[in-house]
Amino acid sequence: xxxxxxxxxxxxxxxxxxxxxxxxxxxxxxxxxxxxxxxxxxxxxxxxxxxxxxxxxxxxxxxxxxxxxxxxxxx
Numbered sequence: 001x002x003x004x005x006x007x008x009x010x011x012x013x014x015x016x017x018x019x020x021x022x023x024x025x026x027x028x029x030x031x032x033x034x035x036x037x038x039x040x041x042x043x044x045x046x047x048x049x050x051x052x053x054x055x056x057x058x059x060x061x062x063x064x065x066x067x068x069x070x071x072x073x074x075x
Contacts, residue, residue, distance in 0.1 A: 010038070018043055019050045 033043040
């Protein structure tokens with residue numbers, strides 16, 4: 001952090017709403033982060049923490065979502 005910069009604090013409610021924007025809309029983390037004024041890595045961390053804490057709670061993928069995922073090139 002550069003001199004003179006203060007670390008921003010986000011309420012738990014803000015964090016939850018930000019994560020919901022990613023999960024419920026399927027929008028990329030980078031896009032949501034840019035729209036709400038949060039660093040992409042920060043929002044990505046929040047999403048990952050939520051997924052870890054709520055593992056098994058997300059609904060299963062639909063047939064069309066599975067087909068779409070199968071088309072994504074593997075690294």
